[in-house]
Amino acid sequence: MELIYFQLLAAILFCIGIYGVLARKSAVLILMSIELMLNAVNINLIGYAAFSSLGAAHKNLGQVLVIFIITIAAAELALAMAIILRLYRNKNNVNVDELDILKG
Amino acid sequence: MSVFFFAIAAFIVIAGGIGVVAARNIVYAALSLLAVMVGTAGIFLIGLAEFLALVQLLIYGGAVVIVILFALMLTRIQDFEFLSANKHWPLALIVSISFLVLFLISILVNKRTITEMSGVDISELGLTLFADWAIPFELASLVLLIALIGAVVVVRRDNEENR
Secondary structure (H helix, E strand, O other): OOHHHHHHHHHHHHHHHHHHHHHEOEHHHHHHHHHHHHHHHHHHHHHHHHOOOOOHHHHOHHHHHHHHHHHHHHHHHHHHHHHHHHHHHHHOOOEOOOOOOOOO | OHHHHHHHHHHHHHHHHHHHHHOOOHHHHHHHHHHHHHHHHHHHHHOOOHHHHHHHHHHHHHHHHHHHHHHHHHOOHHHHOOOOEOOOHHHHHHHHHHHHHHHHHHHHHOOOOOOOOOOOOHHHHHHHHHHOOHHHHHHHHHHHHHHHHHHHHHHOOOOOOOO
16 A cells, blocks of 8 residues: 555545536535545545654544544534525525525 | 555545536435445545544444435425536536646655555544643534534524414
8 A cells, every 4th residue: 555545536536526516506515525525635634644654642643633624524514504404495496506695 | 455445445435426526316416425435434444544434434424414315305305306517517627627637746746655554543542632632622522512503593493484
């Protein structure tokens, strides 16, 4: 195994996520694409943690960071799904290119 | 041998990712997201992060995908069928591919040649989390609590709303 496999996989997954965020219409799918990008970052961090040549005191910082990313991602997803449900209830529509109620 | 398993897990992850961004039906997209999460748990196992593989399966595979499917159930799901990409999708493809080229160049230029992997002991991980990172840990729990309370407040029906 080499570090570059983890890096390549993370890069490909991150770019798939970028495409999803930019190209999809539905807010739910944009949210899923953001989850893909967060997963790519987690894969990268796990790769760096596994191949790190640092001592034991610094070696598990990568995994600690992944734990925090998972926590924040869960909080973000709960809030975003709540907003999407509310939007659906009020507007019957979650396509982001048709939502312009904030436009002045 | 681990390269072989890594290749299988990477194939699952990439195929699932393409499924998420290309599926016409939103339930298929959510199930592709589940495939990505399970594949990522496999990658974590290969990367010697056993605890995080378990957390990934529990939180992402168990909770996140279920929350998305539940939210789709609470809405009328036929509104979400036959999704199409917006009219800027070639631009999005160009941006995504240029980011990929940028990442590939930076990865290949800074190629590191460490080949020995070493895992982290789970007790070491717990000690680090609760000693050095105790305040961020507590802040994270506060963030989760506030986010969940906020989610409940946002989706709660108002009393005067009779729908």
